[in-house]
Amino acid sequence: MLVTRLRLAKLYRPYREQAGSVLVVGHIPVQEVAAFTSVRVLFLAQNATAPAGVTAERTVHVSPVVLQKLSGLKSVGGLQAVAEVEAPGSHDFLAESERGALKRLLALDCVQDPGNLGTLLRTASGLGWDGAFLLPGCCDPCNEKALRASRGAAFKLPLASGDWQELDKIAEHHRMAYLGAEPHDNPGSATTSPTRSEGMKGVCLVLGNESQGLSEEAHERCQPLSIPMAGRMESLNVSHAGAILMFALSDAGLDVVRDARQFVV
Incomplete structure (x- = not known):
C-alpha cells in the first residue's frame, strides 16, 4: 500500500498536494532537496548507503523491482535512492x-x-x-x-x-x-x-x-x-x-x- 501511495504521489499532482508529499528520485536530487525539507521515508537499493547529510524518519532497503515502481523509470541501473519528502508549502x-x-x-x-x-x-x-x-x-x-x-x-x-x-x-x-x-x-x-x-x-x-x-x-x-x-x-x-x-x-x-x-x- 505504501508503494502504491508513493507512486500515486509522484504521478498525480492533485493527490500529491493532498498528501503533502513529493517523491524525489536519485541520489543527488535527494541530497539537494533534503537540505531544505524533511525526508519522511528514504528508500535505498540493497547494500546502498544514505546520501551524505541525509537523515530520514524511516529508512528502508528495497529490491530493484520496488525501486522501479517507486521511480516510474523503465530501468533503474545505477539508481540507489528514492525519497518521500515533505512538499514545499505555499508562501504568503x-x-x-x-x-x-x-x-x-x-x-x-x-x-x-x-x-x-x-x-x-x-x-x-x-x-x-x-x-x-x-x-x-x-x-x-x-x-x-x-x-x-x-x-x-x-x-x-x-x-x-x-x-x-x-x-x-x-x-x-x-x-x-x-x-x-x-x-x-x-x-x-x-x-x-x-x-x-x-x-x-x-x-x-x-x-x-x-x-x-x-x-x-x-x-x-x-x-x-x-x-x-x-x-x-x-x-x-x-x-x-x-x-x-x-x-x-x-x-x-x-x-x-x-x-x-x-x-x-
Whole structure:
C-alpha cells in the first residue's frame, strides 16, 4: 500500500498536494532537496548507503523491482535512492512584516517546460530574488525534471501559485512595478498599457510561455522589457532570457554596471 501511495504521489499532482508529499528520485536530487525539507521515508537499493547529510524518519532497503515502481523509470541501473519528502508549502507574500518588503519577485506566466521552470527557480534563488509566483498554466515545480533542473531551489525559494488577481494584490501591497519580457522590437509591445513605475519600491518580472510569449493579462499590466539581440536571432530560450534579466535587475547586476562605467571611454 505504501508503494502504491508513493507512486500515486509522484504521478498525480492533485493527490500529491493532498498528501503533502513529493517523491524525489536519485541520489543527488535527494541530497539537494533534503537540505531544505524533511525526508519522511528514504528508500535505498540493497547494500546502498544514505546520501551524505541525509537523515530520514524511516529508512528502508528495497529490491530493484520496488525501486522501479517507486521511480516510474523503465530501468533503474545505477539508481540507489528514492525519497518521500515533505512538499514545499505555499508562501504568503502578503504576510511580509511591512509594505514594500518584497523587492524582486519572479512571476511565470504559463511556463510549461519543467526544465525551463526548474532552471528559472534555480537562477532566482542563486541571484537572491525574494521568491517566485506561478500563474495558471505553469507546470508542476515538483515534477521530476523540474526538481532536477532546480537543484532543490523549489524547496528553498519562497514559492506561491495563484491567479492574476492574487498577484495584483501582492504587487500593490509591496509597490512593485510589472516588467514583462518580450522579444526585441516586438510589434505587440507598442499596444500595451504598462503599469506606471513612479514611486515603486520593487519589481515583478513576468516571463511568458515558451512559444506564445506573454498572455493578454500580462500585456495589460506590464511594461515591456527586452534583450537587444545581435545577428539574426529573434529571441532566447525563456530560461536563458530570464537569467540575463534577473541578473541585470539584481543587486549583483547593478554593481557590475556601476563598476563597468569606469572602463567606458
